[in-house]
Amino acid sequence: MADGSIGLWTVPLAVLGGAIRVSTPFLFVSLGECITERSGRINLGLEGTLVMGAMSAYGISYLTGSPWLGVLAAGITGALLGALHAGICSLPRVNDVAVGIALMLFGTGLAFYLGKPLIEPTAPRLPAIDFGWWSDIPQVRAALRVNVLFLIGVALAPILYWAFRTTRWGLLIRTAGESSDAARAMGHSVLLIRLRATMVGGFLAGIGGSFLSLFYPGSWNEGLSSGQGITAVALVIFARWDPLLCLWTSLAFGGAAALGPALQSVGVTSGYHLFNAAPYILTLAIMIITCSPKRTLTGAPAELSITR
Amino acid sequence: MDLGRISRRHLLQGGAALTLGAAAGVRPTFAAETTIGFIYVGSRDDYGYNQAHAQGAAALKKIPGLKVVEEEKVPETDAVEKTIESMINLDGATLLFPTSFGYYNPHMIKMATKYPKLRFEHCGGLWTDKDPKNAGSYFGYIDEAQYISGIIAGYTSKSGKLGFVAAKPIPQVLRNINAFALGAKLANPKATTQVIFTGDWSMPVKEAEATNSLIDQGVDVLTCHVDGPKTMVENAARRGAFVCGYHTNQSPLAPKAYLTGAEWNWEALYPKFVKMIAAGESIPNFYRGGLKEEIVKTSPYGEAVSAEARKHADDIKAKFLSAEGYTIFKGGLVDNKGKTVIAAGTDRGQKDPELEKMDYLVEGVIGATS
Numbered sequence: 001m002a003d004g005s006i007g008l009w010t011v012p013l014a015v016l017g018g019a020i021r022v023s024t025p026f027l028f029v030s031l032g033e034c035i036t037e038r039s040g041r042i043n044l045g046l047e048g049t050l051v052m053g054a055m056s057a058y059g060i061s062y063l064t065g066s067p068w069l070g071v072l073a074a075g076i077t078g079a080l081l082g083a084l085h086a087g088i089c090s091l092p093r094v095n096d097v098a099v100g101i102a103l104m105l106f107g108t109g110l111a112f113y114l115g116k117p118l119i120e121p122t123a124p125r126l127p128a129i130d131f132g133w134w135s136d137i138p139q140v141r142a143a144l145r146v147n148v149l150f151l152i153g154v155a156l157a158p159i160l161y162w163a164f165r166t167t168r169w170g171l172l173i174r175t176a177g178e179s180s181d182a183a184r185a186m187g188h189s190v191l192l193i194r195l196r197a198t199m200v201g202g203f204l205a206g207i208g209g210s211f212l213s214l215f216y217p218g219s220w221n222e223g224l225s226s227g228q229g230i231t232a233v234a235l236v237i238f239a240r241w242d243p244l245l246c247l248w249t250s251l252a253f254g255g256a257a258a259l260g261p262a263l264q265s266v267g268v269t270s271g272y273h274l275f276n277a278a279p280y281i282l283t284l285a286i287m288i289i290t291c292s293p294k295r296t297l298t299g300a301p302a303e304l305s306i307t308r
Numbered sequence: 309m310d311l312g313r314i315s316r317r318h319l320l321q322g323g324a325a326l327t328l329g330a331a332a333g334v335r336p337t338f339a340a341e342t343t344i345g346f347i348y349v350g351s352r353d354d355y356g357y358n359q360a361h362a363q364g365a366a367a368l369k370k371i372p373g374l375k376v377v378e379e380e381k382v383p384e385t386d387a388v389e390k391t392i393e394s395m396i397n398l399d400g401a402t403l404l405f406p407t408s409f410g411y412y413n414p415h416m417i418k419m420a421t422k423y424p425k426l427r428f429e430h431c432g433g434l435w436t437d438k439d440p441k442n443a444g445s446y447f448g449y450i451d452e453a454q455y456i457s458g459i460i461a462g463y464t465s466k467s468g469k470l471g472f473v474a475a476k477p478i479p480q481v482l483r484n485i486n487a488f489a490l491g492a493k494l495a496n497p498k499a500t501t502q503v504i505f506t507g508d509w510s511m512p513v514k515e516a517e518a519t520n521s522l523i524d525q526g527v528d529v530l531t532c533h534v535d536g537p538k539t540m541v542e543n544a545a546r547r548g549a550f551v552c553g554y555h556t557n558q559s560p561l562a563p564k565a566y567l568t569g570a571e572w573n574w575e576a577l578y579p580k581f582v583k584m585i586a587a588g589e590s591i592p593n594f595y596r597g598g599l600k601e602e603i604v605k606t607s608p609y610g611e612a613v614s615a616e617a618r619k620h621a622d623d624i625k626a627k628f629l630s631a632e633g634y635t636i637f638k639g640g641l642v643d644n645k646g647k648t649v650i651a652a653g654t655d656r657g658q659k660d661p662e663l664e665k666m667d668y669l670v671e672g673v674i675g676a677t678s
Contacts, residue, residue: 010524018517112351119353122542122561139524142547216516217539218546222351222381223510258517264504265521267674276507276514 010139011262017143018258019251020150021216025050025225026250027153028208029232031160032201034243036082037236038164039197040177040190040303043085044100046205047229048107049078053209055111055118058220062123070123071149071210078206079199081107086198090191096305104229118220126215147215149207153247156204160243173197177301205229231279238286240299249286256282342402344368344582345395346378347388349408350510354536356555357509357572361407361431363556364574368582377401384410392419396426403585405578407431409478417443427591429581432480434664435594444591446577447480449598449658451487452628453570453606454531455636456621457552458491460567460609461529462499463617464550465492471522471549472503473515473532473540477677479666481533484570486670487636488531488552493672495620502527503675509535519543529567541566550612557607568621569607576602598658599628633657643668644675 029046036043043049053074061070085103089096129148132141164170175183176193183190212228213220231253239245260275274281344365352362358380369376377399382391388411395401404426406416412433420428420443433445461470470492474481489501502525504518515532519540522530531552532540538561544551545562553559553569577597584591597603606625609618627634637660640652649668650656656663669675 010521014517014521014524017520021520022513022517116353119351119538120355142520142524217512217543218516219512219538219542221354221510221512221536221538223536224512226511226513228513257513258521261504261506261514261518261521264675265502265518265525272505273507 008266010266011259013139013143014258014262014265015255018262019255020143020146021254022257023250023254024147024150024153024211024215025208025228026232026235026253027150027157027247028211029205029229030235030239030246030250031153031156031243032078032204032208033233033236034160034201034239034241034246035173035204036194036198036201037304038177038241038301039173039194040180040301041086041089041096041194041198042100042233042304043082043103043198043201044097044230044233045081045085045103045107046100046201046233047225047227048104048111049081049202049205050107050209050212050229050232051111051225052081052107053078053206054213054224055115055209055220056206057210058123058213059115059118061125061214062118062121065124067124067126067214070214071126071207074206074210075203076206078202078204078209080202081206082199082202083195085202086191086195089198090195108225112222115220115222119222122219123214125218126211128215147211149211149215153250157243157247164243174301177303180303205232208232231283234283237300238283241301242299252282253279341373341375342582343375343377343395343400345392345399345401345404346376347382347391347395347404347406347408347411348378348380349384349410350381350535352378352380354510355538355558355561356534356536358407358535360555360572360574361405364572364578365405367575368578371579371582374582375399382408382411384408384415386415388415389419392416396423401426403427403429403582405429405431409433409480412445427585429591434661439593441593444593444595446581446591446595446603448572448577448601448603449596450570450572450604451483451636452598452634452658453604454484454487454554455491456606456625457531457568457570458488458493458501459495459621459624460613460617461488461531461550461552462492462495463614463620464567464612465496465499465529467526467528468496468499469525469527470499470501471519471525471527471530472501472673472675473518473522473530473534474503474505475509475511475534476507477505477667479664482666482669482677483663484533484554485673485675486666486668489670489673490636491624494624495617499672501673503669503673505675506534512536512539515539516543520547523547523549531569553607559607559610563610564612566607566610567613568609571605571607573602573605596659599625600633637663642671644671644673646671 056077057070057074060073061067088099128145132144176190180190235249239249256278259278346365348358350358409432412430420440428443430445432447435445492499506514529550530544537554541551541558541561545565559566635655637656639654641650643649
């Protein structure tokens, strides 16, 4: 159209753009949690890791001027928090869910405390790749401005899927998750496998956080995560611990988050609270559809404290 | 985060004491030390609503004999009653500033009834004769500054489409949206203002999505009414749109895209309140003011603002500052459903309490209140 508006096309485009923009943190956290849970442990602290990752990425990017160093710092922070979780959980009679909740509060609290002086300054952000070069429509170009982290996440899902099935490491993680006795009988330290799996999980969640503060929405403030880490952990359960399904559900959640504002922008203004709640309604719907009293969750690692 | 409350609180007190020590000996002192409590709904340095209040609190810290205690991120639930109780009983606060809209009724009213000798000053509430006499509500007519922003936005927009990212459809927010839209129509009678409600005061991802959706619709100048405008300002500037700020001056975030903005001026008002109390005067229970009373101000114009826009905006600003004042909500006002909301001939001046019950969006605004 002549006036630069694309009318109702905004909605599908915003959902597509939202799926790309909003899904990346979900994707990284859920893939990380997928690895951790496959090894037989739940790390609920990833919300805290996500926020700590966002804060440290922003801080390092601001101090060094290099956003990629920020991403690395976020990953390392996440891995350290993962190591802390795994370390505490390797003590006898420690409940990993409780430790996770404690670390979630610790992570967010520490990030808010250390992040105070970072709210005002503006840090250099991650660059975007313009995949919309073929289009003359600025809206399409904007929706297709993709960050490399998103591409890495998308590539990581099939790689993990393949690695779980066919590599030695994948087998070891699955063995630790399905039967710790079997892993021990093979001569492997279950605690060490879980430590590594939790650290890798934390590393990925930290990088997910760096996307929040360095790309989209692209600044550090205390409401930044608004529960995305928790949602992503829940997402792993209905993705059936399958990295490929993690990818699809993350995209669906990203798109659902964009639905509310997009509908309002084209004039569907009634019931916007309902549309804003779309991601949560989606969660509930999937939970109801997939749960059954007659069978246990298919694909759940047998060693998880919630299934054991 | 209930766990962190006590320690953070003590930390802030420590910070307050340090600032107090550093700035001693400037103004007349108080006979006995007075403790003043500030309660914020969000973070004190959010580049927005709470930061504006914290700047006001910081102005009080410079006055000798005053002790300021602050608590951040107190939800608009009975949590605020607990905070008020602890400020009174543990810190000895005698003057309290619960600064968020949702604190007023029933929470602050309940506390004011329970402690009739203490003074409660609420930002944004609507004090009526039925409320306790030791409670008061103050607010600024920031819609005057939004009206100026609207004029500038109307001149700057090429598409004639303006965007407004709003939190919730409460009267103060609606009044800002309407003032902005009316200001824009003054500059360009065909200008429309599209509003998107995010549902809460601080939802960065939703605010970013709303900003992108609006720009996808052809909007090229945006403003907002959320707690922290940083997300909107940065994301809009990245897409090449212009912005008008809110709460505080956000021009450092996007110097080229920033046109002007509606700012609070609490650092002028709070010391005025304290001086009134020290002099034994009573603060009016219902305290309001705009540009003239120095409760609100506008940001300096950005470089993208044309000379024509500056002149028109400055003319209107001069009228606001003049003795006879200026009326934004004039009679014959029609809402965006076609209903007449202010009958012809009845101009609603700024102090008209009817305006604080606003539940409509004026003609030219695209959006709905529910």
